[in-house]
Structure formats: structure tokens, C-alpha cells
Amino acid sequence: MSIKRRTFLGLIGAAGVTVASTGARAAGNAHFDGYPGSKGVLFDATRCIGCRKCEAACNAVNELPAPAEKFDDLTVLDRSRRTDAKTFTVVNKYETPSGGPVYRKMQCNHCLEPACASACFVKAFAKTPEGAVSYDASVCVGCRYCMIACPFNIPTYEYDEPLSPRVRKCTMCRPRILEGRLPGCVEACPKEALTFGTRDELIKIARKRIEKYPDRYLDHIYGEREMGGTSWLYISGVPFSQIGLREDLGYASAPELTSGALAAVPVVAGLWPALLGGLWAINKRKEKIARQEKREAVENAVARASAEAESKLSAALSKAEVENRRRIEVEVKRALEEAGLNDTKEEG
Amino acid sequence: MSQESTASTAPRKSLFTPFNVVAGVIVLVGLVITFLRFTKGIGAVTNLDDNNPWGIWISFDLLCGVALAAGGYTTSAACYLFGLKRYHSAVRPAILTAFLGYALVVFALHYDVGRPWRLTYPIFLSQGTTSLLFEVGLCVFLYLTVLFIEWLPAACEWLRLDKLRKVLVKLTLVLTIFGVVLSTLHQSSLGALYLIAPSKVHPLWYSPYLALFFFVSSMFAGMSMVLFEGTLAHRNFHELMDETHLEEAPGVVTGFAKACSVVMCGYLIMKMFGLALENKWHYLATGYGVLFLVELIGFVALPAYLYAIGARERNRTLIRFTAVWTVLGIVFNRFNVSLVAFNWQLPSADRYFPSWMEIAISLFVVTVGVLAYRFICTRMPIFYEHPDYKESH
Ligand code: SF4
Ligand code: SF4
Ligand code: SF4
Numbered sequence: 001m002s003i004k005r006r007t008f009l010g011l012i013g014a015a016g017v018t019v020a021s022t023g024a025r026a027a028g029n030a031h032f033d034g035y036p037g038s039k040g041v042l043f044d045a046t047r048c049i050g051c052r053k054c055e056a057a058c059n060a061v062n063e064l065p066a067p068a069e070k071f072d073d074l075t076v077l078d079r080s081r082r083t084d085a086k087t088f089t090v091v092n093k094y095e096t097p098s099g100g101p102v103y104r105k106m107q108c109n110h111c112l113e114p115a116c117a118s119a120c121f122v123k124a125f126a127k128t129p130e131g132a133v134s135y136d137a138s139v140c141v142g143c144r145y146c147m148i149a150c151p152f153n154i155p156t157y158e159y160d161e162p163l164s165p166r167v168r169k170c171t172m173c174r175p176r177i178l179e180g181r182l183p184g185c186v187e188a189c190p191k192e193a194l195t196f197g198t199r200d201e202l203i204k205i206a207r208k209r210i211e212k213y214p215d216r217y218l219d220h221i222y223g224e225r226e227m228g229g230t231s232w233l234y235i236s237g238v239p240f241s242q243i244g245l246r247e248d249l250g251y252a253s254a255p256e257l258t259s260g261a262l263a264a265v266p267v268v269a270g271l272w273p274a275l276l277g278g279l280w281a282i283n284k285r286k287e288k289i290a291r292q293e294k295r296e297a298v299e300n301a302v303a304r305a306s307a308e309a310e311s312k313l314s315a316a317l318s319k320a321e322v323e324n325r326r327r328i329e330v331e332v333k334r335a336l337e338e339a340g341l342n343d344t345k346e347e348g
Numbered sequence: 349m350s351q352e353s354t355a356s357t358a359p360r361k362s363l364f365t366p367f368n369v370v371a372g373v374i375v376l377v378g379l380v381i382t383f384l385r386f387t388k389g390i391g392a393v394t395n396l397d398d399n400n401p402w403g404i405w406i407s408f409d410l411l412c413g414v415a416l417a418a419g420g421y422t423t424s425a426a427c428y429l430f431g432l433k434r435y436h437s438a439v440r441p442a443i444l445t446a447f448l449g450y451a452l453v454v455f456a457l458h459y460d461v462g463r464p465w466r467l468t469y470p471i472f473l474s475q476g477t478t479s480l481l482f483e484v485g486l487c488v489f490l491y492l493t494v495l496f497i498e499w500l501p502a503a504c505e506w507l508r509l510d511k512l513r514k515v516l517v518k519l520t521l522v523l524t525i526f527g528v529v530l531s532t533l534h535q536s537s538l539g540a541l542y543l544i545a546p547s548k549v550h551p552l553w554y555s556p557y558l559a560l561f562f563f564v565s566s567m568f569a570g571m572s573m574v575l576f577e578g579t580l581a582h583r584n585f586h587e588l589m590d591e592t593h594l595e596e597a598p599g600v601v602t603g604f605a606k607a608c609s610v611v612m613c614g615y616l617i618m619k620m621f622g623l624a625l626e627n628k629w630h631y632l633a634t635g636y637g638v639l640f641l642v643e644l645i646g647f648v649a650l651p652a653y654l655y656a657i658g659a660r661e662r663n664r665t666l667i668r669f670t671a672v673w674t675v676l677g678i679v680f681n682r683f684n685v686s687l688v689a690f691n692w693q694l695p696s697a698d699r700y701f702p703s704w705m706e707i708a709i710s711l712f713v714v715t716v717g718v719l720a721y722r723f724i725c726t727r728m729p730i731f732y733e734h735p736d737y738k739e740s741h
Contacts, residue, residue: 084398119544121470121482139474142462144401145481149544156398157462159391165462249547258480261540261559265483265533272529276429280521283431 032253033229034112038131039177040199040231041186042206043105045243046216047193050077050091050103057188058089058107061173080244083107085158088170089185094243102236104243105185105194108133108154108170109223110231115254119149124167131199131231132172140167151227151249172231199231206235228253371715378712381705385459393705399691400700402460404683408710409456411538411682413449414488415562416675418570419577420446420495421524421531426607428524437593438600440502440730441581442574447495448717448724450488456713480540487534494527505737506728513737536563542685550689552631552640555622558685564615568608569678575604575671585725590732598664605659605667608674612652619644636692643684647677 056071058064065086069076077093089107096102110133117125117133124140127133142165147155158165173183181187186194195205203224210217222240223230227249234245241247385393396403423442427435458464471489476482497516504513539562542549555561578597582589589597623629631637651674658667691699724730729737 082398115544118478119481121476121479121485122466122474123476124474139466139469140463141466141469143460143481144462145479145541147398147401148541148548151545151547153399157401158389159394159396160389161462162385162387162389163463165389246547254544255478257546258478258540258543260556261480261537261543262478262483264536264559268532269529272532273525276425276525276528280429280431280525283429287431287433 035129042195042202045236048103054185057184061184112229113253115149116146118254132174137166225251374715395703404702405460407686413453415569416573417446417449418566419574422570483537491530502728505734535566550692553689571604572671572674605655609655
């Protein structure tokens with residue numbers, strides 16, 4: 001009994017270890033604040049003029065195919081666009097109730113605890129120490145779960161590629177950063193709407209701007225905590241929901257959302273076999289008992305039957321004997337009687 | 349064309365039954381689309397896009413496929429673990445359908461993922477253990493193997509591989525337990541896939557209990573599917589069934605109906621708790637709320653009630669009708685979670701609707717399954733016990 005109990009506790013312990021080692025960081029209260037010194041970009045919506053220079057630069061540095069409309073064609077701003085397999089960043093125009101259009105650049109936000117990375121079942125995505133979330137096409141299966149998972153709808157897919165489609169998204173120009181250069185879009189921005197630096201610095205810069213111009217900015221840095229925090233940060237003069245940044249995402253990171261379900265795995269794997277095995281054993285025993293009872297019942301029945309049969313037989317035999325004897329007696333009697341009769345006749 | 353190809357493969361009489369002709373056409377169309385898919389890309393045959401990366405190949409072929417193949421673990425658990433020996437004759441057909449079902453799920457995934465030849469990467473090359481999809485993949489892979497081994501005895505009897513069969517039959521208990529564990533894990537994980545996207549799934553369907561909902565509903569999905577297939581099989585393969593099968597069938601039908609009814613009531617209560625705990629009642633007054641209520645009342649509460657009546661009155665016609673209804677309800681639920689509720693906040697122009705070619709491929713996959721089922725049932729001891737192996741289990 002006590003040994004069983006120990007095995008059981010052991011299973012629970014093993015389960016705990018497995019949870020801890022799955023890398024689902026959020027299983028406990030641990031919160032990942034990003035690699036120290038990791039880089040990011042701050043976007044200032046009050047400075048962006050929607051010139052699309054960043055789009056052009058991004059296209060050039062990433063050697064993407066030329067788009068249908070030229071980058072100096074600003075009429076594309078009249079419709080809402082998103083990233084696609086040939087476009088890592090787009091600037092959208094938003095008409096706001098407070099008057100005047102506001103522009104916002106959209107690209108991968110390089111989350112601190114990326115949903116895409118947490119969702120990928122071959123670890124194709126990784127949060128690099130430099131800050132960029134990288135993607136490795138050489139292991140990608142193309143399940144597109146990363147696209148389901150990303151709360152910002154960023155990853156895109158090469159649907160028209162029959163044999164070697166890849167997921168495509170902004171790289172934060174990681175190759176350039178490693179060379180000590182600025183991301184293409186940051187370098188190209190004529191209005192300094194994009195600022196590159198370590199994430200900690202950027203948050204300080206953003207705070208300072210908000211403090212200095214309280215009328216110009218809302219007191220909120222988008223990305224500081226959203227979805228566990230992102231490396232691309234935003235400040236704006238209008239509510240973020242008006243420039244296409246959802247404010248209902250919450251502060252929980254993606255791994256936190258799934259840690260419960262993941263933690264259940266070892267528990268199920270550990271407890272189920274024990275429970276089911278026990279159930280089986282109980283039923284087996286029940287069956288055995290049932291079978292035994294049945295056998296006993298049959299045996300009893302047989303015994304009873306045979307006893308009955310025996311007694312019947314002996315009864316029959318004795319009856320037969322009696323009858324036989326009777327018959328003999330009767331015969332004898334009759335014979336005697338006949339003889340006697342004759343005797344008496346003769347006598348008489 | 350289709351007639352030629354079918355006619356040449358089997359020179360027997362009456363090949364041009366309506367079923368064969370329709371199946372032939374579907375298979376042919378499927379092959380053409382397959383060619384397109386692997387020469388022109390996923391984009392050429394589907395309506396998938398960057399906002400809607402998963403379409404009906406995931407909703408129907410994966411989510412519904414796996415849920416409806418749950419009959420394998422429910423039936424074998426009932427028979428071997430819960431000691432309900434009278435279900436024995438139902439186990440083989442259920443295992444066969446589950447095996448085919450899972451095989452088809454994996455087959456269908458080859459169309460959907462970008463590079464299908466890498467489907468084993470997550471298991472052997474680079475394990476993304478933080479992903480619920482990893483769990484699904486691993487469990488489906490293992491469970492497919494388990495089902496294959498569970499089905500092998502039938503093939504062994506057909507091919508007369510006695511020794512192998514003996515070894516396999518000894519494994520029954522271990523395999524059954526393993527199968528239940530794996531099923532629990534991946535049935536629930538399919539629901540948990542959506543946990544990571546609370547901002548995209550409508551609150552009525554998003555719930556921290558998604559995993560539990562998917563698991564519990566898989567139980568009655570699987571049992572209803574066993575009942576539904578039973579109906580079809582009795583119509584088409586009656587002459588193949590032996591006396592044990594025919595004698596046990598009514599018991600299985602009412603037994604499963606009762607079980608379904610109970611589980612569905614539990615499911616209903618859980619769903620209600622889900623709403624109450626997060627206080628989501630006010631969503632019921634919206635359009636999505638109507639859909640949610642139709643799903644819950646029309647496809648869970650109603651069949652639960654009908655099953656109960658059917659079981660009490662031993663009305664097998666009613667039970668069989670209810671089984672079909674429940675199966676439809678499961679499809680409805682999986683579609684609601686993965687398509688209707690998913691991306692509900694996007695403007696309707698950005699929403700997904702399947703292309704006819706996606707539907708054709710799903711039909712193609714189902715047809716291949718039915719053909720394989722027929723092939724196996726008419727050749728191997730599925731509905732009857734092989735006379736030589738009668739007493740040996
Ligand atoms: S924004 Fe999306 S794609 Fe970029 S890191 Fe975050 S989850 Fe990944
Ligand atoms: S599509 Fe590729 S990168 Fe995205 S989750 Fe699947 S395997 Fe990972
Ligand atoms: S960081 Fe590089 S990849 Fe990303 S949007 Fe800017 S230029 Fe494009």
C-alpha cells in the first residue's frame with residue numbers, strides 16, 4: 001500500500017518536473033522581462049506623415065519583389081492594408097474623431113514572449129538576445145499555427161509556392177543589427193518617427209516625451225506590457241484602438257495562456273494509466289468472482305441434480321424391486337392359490 | 349472516364365452501381381486537385397489567406413475527423429476496461445473506423461501543411477514542446493500506431509499469421525490503456541489549440557475549458573459515430589455479421605445511447621458553468637448568441653433527451669436518428685469554434701469561406717475512407733469472429 005502511494009507521489013513529482021522543463025515559462029509566477037540590453041524600436045504616431053519611405057527601404061534591404069504600386073504612390077493609403085508574403089511592413093492611414101488622419105506603421109512587434117514561438121511545434125521561431133524574433137525556414141513544416149497564434153496578425157505565408165513555401169515576416173533587420181547598422185525602415189524615416197535603441201532606453205525616451213508634451217501624447221506606451229510586452233513600442237496622441245492597435249489583448253503572454261493545458265499533460269499521462277488499470281483490475285476481479293460464483297452455482301446445481309437423480313434412481317430401483325417382488329409374490333401367490341384351489345377341490 | 353478506370357480494375361458484374369459511379373467521379377476530381385495543389389501551391393486551390401490560415405481542411409478533416417474517430421477508444425475502453433463484455437463484437441468495427449479515420453486525418457494534413465514531407469520533423473528533428481500542436485502531433489502519431497496494432501489481429505486472421513496474432517492479442521490491455529491516455533490528451537489539445545488566441549475567438553466559444561469541452565464532446569461524438577456506422581453497416585454488410593454480432597447489437601445500441609445521454613448532460617452543465625464563471629450571458633442576446641444557443645439546445649440538449657427516451661423505450665430507430673443528429677452537432681460545434689467564431693472581429697470581406705476545391709478534397713478524403721472500409725470489411729473478420737479463432741480471446 002505504502003509503496004503504491006510512493007509511486008503515485010513520484011508520478012506527481014515527475015509531472016511537475018516535466019512541466020518545469022517544457023519551457024512553458026509561465027507555469028509559475030515567473031515573468032520574462034526580455035534579454036537585458038536587447039534592442040527595439042519606438043514608433044511615434046504623432047511624427048509619422050505616411051510617406052511610405054520605410055516601406056520602400058524595407059523592400060530594398062530585404063530584397064523583396066517590387067510591388068504593384070510604386071512606393072511614392074500615396075493613394076494606397078486610402079485602403080486598409082496588411083503585411084503579406086512580399087511585404088514585411090505597411091503604413092496605414094486612420095481617420096480619427098479628433099480630426100486629421102493619423103498614420104501607423106505595422107510590422108512584427110518582436111514580442112518578449114512571442115505567441116508565434118510558443119505555438120510553433122518545431123521551434124522555428126526564437127526570441128534572440130538582440131531582440132529580434134527570428135524564423136528558421138529550414139525546419140518549418142508550414143502548419144501555419146504561428147499565424148493563428150499571433151495576436152497582431154503579422155506572419156504571412158507564401159501560399160503560391162508549391163514546394164517550398166515559407167512564413168514571412170519582419171526580421172527587425174537582424175542581419176543589419178549584427179553588423180552594427182540600423183534597421184532599414186528606421187534609417188529611411190525622414191521624420192524620426194522611428195527610434196532604434198535598447199528597449200529600456202526606448203521606454204525612458206517615450207516616458208520623457210509623454211512627460212514633456214502631456215497634451216500631445218496619451219499616457220500609455222503600447223507594447224510595454226501588452227501580451228507580456230513587445231520590443232516594438234508605440235506612443236500616440238489618439239487612443240491606440242483608433243489606429244488599429246487592439247487594446248483588449250491583455251497583459252498575459254502567450255505561454256501563460258497555454259501553460260494550464262500543457263501542465264495537464266503529465267498529470268493525465270501519469271494518473272490515467274493508474275486509474276484505468278485499477279478499473280480494469282476491479283472489473284477483472286468482479287468478473288472472476290462472478291465466474292467463480294457461476295461455477296459454484298453450476299457445480300451445486302449439478303451436484304443437486306445428480307443427488308436427485310441418484311435418489312430418483314434408487315427410488316425407481318427400489319420401486320422396481322418392490323414391484324418385482326410384488327409381481328413375484330403375486331405370481332407365487334397365484335400359483336399357490338391355484339395349487340391350493342386344486343388342493344381344496346381335490347379335498348372337497 | 350471514371351467508368352473505364354473502374355471497369356478495368358475489377359472485371360466483375362454490376363460495377364456501375366450509383367455508389368461506385370459517384371465515388372469514381374469524386375476520386376477523379378480529387379486526383380486532379382491534388383495535382384494542382386502540388387504544382388501550383390495551396391493558394392491555387394484554397395481560399396486561405398494571411399488572416400485565415402486554417403480552413404475546412406483543419407475544421408473538418410482534422411477537428412471533426414479526430415472527434416468522430418473517438419469511437420475507437422470509447423468502445424474498447426467500455427469493453428476491456430469497464431468490463432462490458434457484451435460490447436465485444438462492436439470493438440472491431442470501431443477500431444477499424446478509428447484507424448481509418450486517423451489515417452485519413454494524417455492523409456488530409458498532407459494537403460494542408462506547406463511541406464508535408466516534413467510532418468515528422470516535430471517528432472524526430474526539432475521538438476517544439478511549448479506548442480499544443482506538438483502535443484496533438486505526437487499523440488496522433490502514437491495513437492495511429494496503437495490503432496494499427498489493435499487492428500492488425502484482423503489482418504492476421506485474414507492472412508493466417510497465427511503467431512503474430514497471438515502476441516498482438518496479449519497486448520490488448522496495454523494498448524487499450526495507452527489508447528485512452530493518448531486520446532484524452534490529443535482530443536483535449538485540439539480544443540486547447542485555440543487557447544493561445546483569445547483575441548480572435550468569439551468569447552462565447554473561447555473558454556479556459558476549451559480542452560475539457562473538446563475531450564468530453566469527443567466521447568459522445570465517438571459513440572454516436574459508432575451507432576451511425578452501425579446503421580450503415582447493418583444495411584450494407586448484414587450478411588457478413590455473425591450471430592454474436594447480431595445478438596449483441598441491440599444491447600450496444602441502447603447501452604451507448606444511455607451513455608451518450610449522460611455524458612451530454614454533463615457537457616451541457618459544463619458549458620453553462622463556463623458561461624457563468626466568466627459571466628458571458630450578455631453575449632447570448634447577439635447574433636452569435638443565437639448560433640450558440642442553437643448549438644447547445646438543438647444539438648446537445650435535444651439529442652441528450654432523445655437518447656434518454658430511446659434508451660428507455662428501446663427505440664432503436666429513434667436512437668439511430670439521434671446519433672446522426674449528434675454527429676451533425678459535433679461538426680457544427682467544431683466549425684463554430686474554428687471558422688465562425690474565429691476572426692469574428694474582422695470585417696466580413698476579410699472572412700473565410702471555403703473554395704469548391706477545398707470541399708472537393710474533403711469529400712475525396714471521406715470517399716477514400718469509405719472505399720478502404722468496404723475493402724477491409726468484405727475481406728477480413730470485422731463483423732464476425734473468424735471460426736478458427738473463436739474461443740481465443
Ligand atoms: S508580433 Fe506576432 S509574429 Fe511578431 S513576435 Fe509577436 S507573435 Fe510573433
Ligand atoms: S508554419 Fe512553420 S513556423 Fe509557423 S508554426 Fe508551423 S512550423 Fe512553425
Ligand atoms: S525592421 Fe527591417 S524588416 Fe522590419 S519593417 Fe523595418 S526594414 Fe522591414
